[in-house]
Amino acid sequence: MNIPKRQFDAVIVGAGGAGMRAALQLSEAGFKVAVLSKVFPTRSHTVAAQGGIGAALGNMGEDSWLWHMYDTIKGSDYLGDQDSIEFLCRMAPEAVYELEHYGMPFDRNADGTVYQRPFGGHMQNFGAGPPVQRSCCAADRTGHAMLHTLYQRNVRANTHFLVEWMALDLIRDASGQVLGVTALEMETGEMYVLHARATLFATGGAGRVYAASTNAFINTGDGLGMAARAGLPLEDMEFWQFHPTGVAGAGVLITEGVRGEGGYLLNKNGERFMERYAPTAKDLASRDVVSRAMATEIKEGRGAGPDADYVLLKLDHLGEELIESKLPGIREIAKKFANVDPVKDPIPVVPTVHYQMGGIPTNYHGEVIAPSGGNPEAIVPGFYAAGECACASVHGANRLGTNSLTDLLVFGKASGNRTIQFLRENPGHKDLPADAADRSLARLARLENQANGESVYAVGNDMRRTMQAHCGVFRFPDMLSEGVAKIKQVAERAGRTGIKDKSKVFNTARVEALELDNLIEVAQASLVSAEARKESRGAHDRADFHQRDDVNWLKHTLWLKDGNRLEYKPVHMKPLTAQTFEPKVRTY
């Protein structure tokens, strides 16, 4: 079959914060790069980030990247790789300054410097406190401002975007080197082979694997599905962050910045319950801690509302003026999705799936790594990943608020730089394997020819319900093993879906069916990894193993699609230049 081919120096899949930051490095260095995106770049999910970018600028008082590093390691429940975390926190201020130079409309202090707000888990003095103001923000629209700024800078750099293209599968040759992707141009329904000397995934998270999620519809783990089908492992997929404050019923995010600016949570008795769970940090404890506290309140009958199934986020005491200047987007969301004006009334909120700590394993340069020939971290040549789809691992078992945007900037740039180095050292395209397009062609042909297939929505709903029920805030051994069995059945059904829409032109039914192929890999990886981890750490909380177990479980999970099996690899305890932060009991 004659598949149209196009050649680039590098292909970047995904035009969110990480993809566009990486693209800038490559475009400004003069490389021929194509950035694929399922949506116009400014519609990527980075746009929905609200609260800020974590960086120890020290604009509001004393701060240091070492404190930021300590907070991130503690936040990760010691599962984060300390070399990557040092890199993240040391590079963060420069990343923020660069973004400011690109034109980012940060909020300002009276002296003209960037305004920073407090955020959960960010403290002075190696966790001793008090809370530090480290989150650089543009009101409560930081992600929007950042994504548009990065897009604008890419317009200036003449970056080549392939808008409304969906990558389908990774192309690897017999040696394992990555040589590009197959991709679908949505408008025409045409499939292409994009032949690249280097390939960078910045495809974002897969939060749509759950029924209730703060994530956009496009967050379907496409990069993870492609990596898994190409024989690469997925790391630490049992760790899913439940954001404490999703609007009850709607799932829409309310930033932690509300609590950073002085808001707090109440149960049905009007009690500020976080004081019991986290005496020092209270409502600004890290997200896993706050979400568990909320779920406990609800479980024990102290939830608010007619069904006692949510808690209340109170911020009216902040006053209309502060809410209008620092949290205008929240007010808009609360009015639209919760029918309350937070200037007068509290917002009903529940813990809602928000962020995937795991992903495609990389080192702190953004190079994808996988076990090979006895080396648990062999570099996969020509392949890079950054942002939520990657696992560097800077977030370990629980991400701190604000560190996601920092991650996009720091590792977007680092992976772009590493890609440039690889391109300089490896001139010329390697030949494509003869079967480069076969897997994608087979997937498309199956959808085209499937008669009486089950609906993508029905199968997707069962997947989402299974994840929601079996892999939630609290995890139980019987539910986990049932979940593993159930998701295996759902995965089999996902291979038999059918679509009625057979049009070539902008066939969104086909896109959603292809997305389900990716989501289902994520769901399997998550449940299998969670069932196997016999401890509680960060966002993974098991009723039968209630403590963290550093003797047996201070290690990263690797899930492999082939055989639906697990391997493990050690956590990097040695930072680049700092001293190791040894695991200790984690309280806030």
Added chain:
Amino acid sequence: MHFRIYRYDPDKDAKPYMQDYQLQLEPTDRMLLDALIRIKADDDTLALRRSCREGVCGSDAMNINGKNGLACITRLADLKEPVELRPLPGLPVIRDLIVDMSQFFKQYHSVKPYLVNNEPPPEKERLQSPAERAELDGLYECILCACCSTACPSFWWNPDKFVGPAGLLQAYRFLADTRDQSTSERLDNLEDPYRLFRCHSIMNCVDVCPKGLNPTRAIGRIKELLVRRAV
């Protein structure tokens, strides 16, 4: 609830038509997008763009009962039946509710929507006072959904020559930024009978903006800057 939706698939339809759908609303169906997702679950051939479902990505702009808006933040309870949904007016239709936005983005790109400052950047941030930063409020929040430009008669007549409200709002966003050094080039780029001056202050843009922004005011400010430069 009764919906009438514009349908057109160039792969099989000779011409567009309106299709009727009846949907039994569930208590969880609050916004128009919730209903559209459920309609699409039954009829997967209906094509529309959507992503964030909270009014910040700008994907699901469409013409709703004659007025442009975002499906994800339009309350079903506020809509009169039958709910008539059409693609954004004035742009070529690709399929169903999906329009070709090339012309819209071309105009956005034409205003050089990026900060220009040719001085070597300082080691830290460029300083800007809170008052200077406040000049960007009401400008930077644009989500490029195109509700405004596709509600503008001047943009309908001259989409290739008139920048349109969305592009002009962003042109002013950079003119208003104290860090930007390209004021005179930016004004040169707009001083043209079509690019800026086709705006006749009809204010449809203000009426439809789902983010409550005011492109007409920004356009007025650009005109003032041009006048001030001339005297």
